[in-house]
Amino acid sequence: MSEADDDGLRNSERDIRFGHDLRHVQDENGVDLLLLKQNLQLSVEERLLALEDFVRFADEVHLGEREQL
């Protein structure tokens, strides 16, 4: 790959491995739009179960931190 091609890829939005353009991922407030799009594909029940899982995970982390003290 020539240096010119490489620069082209780096500056291109086609290959996000060179770095995401955050304008395509977050809005002006930093809200993760991709995550919201994923959420919209879920049912209400799946959203609530995901929240339960997240709370459980947070509690386990908190418990682990307390046990280390």
Added chain:
Amino acid sequence: MNFRLGLEVLVRHRVEFVVVGGVAVVAHGANLMTRDLDILYRLEDTNVERLVSAFAELGAVAYGDPRNLPFSFAHLNNTGHHLADTKAGRIDALGSIGLRGEVRYETVAVDAVEMSAFGVTFACIAIDRLIAIKTELGRPRDRLAVMELEALKKLRG
């Protein structure tokens, strides 16, 4: 939190309520960490009795008090915020919401959205009303929810 149990018991006892707060934010599809199910219930004698029964089945006791105090009709028959520890996790039964406690069930129920999960159907506060109330409350946590909900609205188009 066990949303399945909390919602199933409330619905089975035919409590008239609307899900509000953080769980409503999540149910609409936005992201927010919350540990409690906030419900705005209808302040009417029969409905309050139903809520007392549902709370009894869930073993609800007043949050933050080591004496494990259960709720009676008199405790719930007012516009206050009744925070409860239950078998289903924290359930906050709200007689009113809003900055000055001026928003009642009847107002929110008008345009509430019907949602289904865990085999039950329940009412959830409309996204625009949720945004309006959280904007008025204006705490950092509310502002975060509003940003998520506004972005969600844009995505939905």
